[in-house]
């Protein structure tokens with residue numbers, strides 16, 4: 001069974017059609033990359049998969065591990081193992097990352113009828129993941145994303161992914177704003193979750209992250225559809241030539 | 252005449268001899284003059300400037316009775332949640348207006364700290380009270396304060412000698428038990444810190460039961476030169492109760508007052524803070540939070556009088572309103588002519604959780620001097636939809652997401668409360684008011 005299967009998906013935002021006929025399938029263990037010009041609808045697709053209400057599905061279907069994803073509320077999707085790393089992570093004043101993750105982790109445990117983790121065990125689990133990303137100890141106690149730099153926010157998204165261990169991770173420009181060392185850590189984090197039970201959808205503008213995670217497929221989203229798919233060679237071609245040469249295909 | 256005024260006047264006539272301090276001419280005269288003022292001013296009405304948002308009909312419509320005070324068969328267990336962890340604070344418990352010694356605990360008070368019943372003090376050494384009788388900072392429109400001055404039956408008297416430090420917090424719990432007939436209580440407490448003295452005083456108001464009653468409270472704070480007081484007020488009476496109270500603080504030079512109020516209870520709760528900064532380098536830090544739901548009406552008022560040059564005030568008031576609740580914040584900063592080098596900051600931030608809730612937040616600066624640094628700001632907003640989606644995308648349901656965001660909103664003020672045992676107790680009391688649970 002595919003982890004994610006998107007069939008003929010049409011989505012409008014504020015009555016404006018953004019996606020028109022997206023087809024995509026991720027098999028277990030795969031990492032796919034989506035590239036495409038600004039405004040082509042990459043984030044719209046990511047947000048739609050996470051359940052954002054503003055994204056109106058006008059046609060098509062989405063299956064996640066065989067479940068009708070569109071019929072689930074955002075929190076149900078998350079508990080079932082879908083994770084969205086936001087292009088623009090939100091600041092949550094007064095709520096620490098530790099608190100958020102404890103609530104999130106235990107909500108998922110309850111959904112799966114697994115025992116909740118007690119405070120001490122969870123703190124250790126959290127500390128271990130933060131250590132992997134080289135994050136300072138007080139990081140977890142700071143309010144989520146408040147006053148974080150662009151790169152720090154992205155690292156915080158990745159930390160959340162590592163703690164929640166999703167089966168489908170959708171990472172929307174997780175690499176933007178990262179310095180070179182952070183990029184390596186983030187790539188390591190993504191690779192750490194690469195296993196036969198999971199899949200990852202990476203949205204990016206640059207091949208530098210892709211070089212480190214070696215995606216199985218690279219897609220180009222343009223004009224509301226995936227107009228061409230290939231491997232890393234496609235990403236390199238785009239880096240060299242931009243999107244202009246694809247415009248004919250798109251229309 | 253208004254029924255409440257009538258009842259009060261009768262009380263003064265009938266119970267005069269039992270009111271503490273009756274044998275002292277100064278106190279007796281003070282009570283009588285206060286009653287005269289109350290009768291002249293009358294009870295507040297919405298025509299009075301500072302009462303225009305406050306519903307006052309309940310004052311004329313409900314019949315509050317006086318009660319002999321004291322407690323019948325109260326089990327210390329009943330009070331457990333209402334007191335900061337036992338053994339970690341000194342506490343005085345007042346039940347229906349009168350001190351209950353069996354429920355109180357003052358073990359291990361350091362030398363130089365006097366904590367006792369105002370009633371006892373007024374009877375046994377009225378001269379110790381005389382200097383503080385007329386020490387209110389308040390101006391006009393104070394008919395209810397005058398009633399308190401006329402009729403207070405008890406309260407706490409706290410005095411720290413110069414240089415004395417109270418290492419454990421002192422809690423004053425004012426508890427009203429519901430009766431079939433709603434009662435009025437009028438506690439007056441006085442806290443005096445000598446030069447360089449330091450203390451934390453927690454004043455909390457609660458109801459046992461769900462009934463209506465009326466608390467008309469007054470607290471006088473006096474901070475000597477260089478004294479430091481952390482005064483924390485928790486207003487958490489029954490959702491049918493009415494509470495009007497004021498804290499009156501006078502600060503001498505280089506003293507520092509943190510005045511924190513957390514208001515969660517009451518059908519109507521109105522708290523006024525009046526601070527007179529009366530010496531150079533005196534500073535006050537008023538913080539306030541109200542969390543209101545249902546049809547509650549909660550008000551916080553502050554009047555900061557910068558009477559002396561080189562004084563500072565820094566205020567942060569927050570409100571959270573759900574349901575059809577109404578909130579009022581009115582903050583007056585007054586700097587008279589000729590007073591210089593003042594720093595005054597005031598911020599109020601409010602969160603509306605329902606489109607039927609309403610807030611009136613009004614900063615009022617009355618600055619008659621140029622040498623003043625003054626900042627003020629007011630915001631009103633609702634929960635951030637982006638933040639709710641973000642939390643839901645992590646697996647939190649909408650209700651949990653909203654709760655977490657509300658907790659996050661009030662967290663800043665909560666985190667300023669020290670020590671942790673007091674902060675955690677306040678957090679629990681806020682939780683039992685549900686909005687922030």
Ligand SMILES: Nc1ncnc2c1ncn2[C@@H]1O[C@H](COP(=O)(O)OP(=O)(O)OP(=O)(O)O)[C@@H](O)[C@H]1O
Nearest residue numbers: 013014016018037038039040041042043044045054
């Ligand atoms: N709330 C909205 N109202 C109107 N238009 C919107 C809204 N949100 C997104 N859009 C439009 O949808 C289109 C797709 O936006 P989207 O954010 O999905 O692009 P993207 O491919 O992620 O771009 P980028 O590479 O810049 O991140 C854009 O034209 C954008 O302006």
Ligand SMILES: [Mg+2]
Nearest residue numbers: 042043044087
């Ligand atoms: Mg985008």
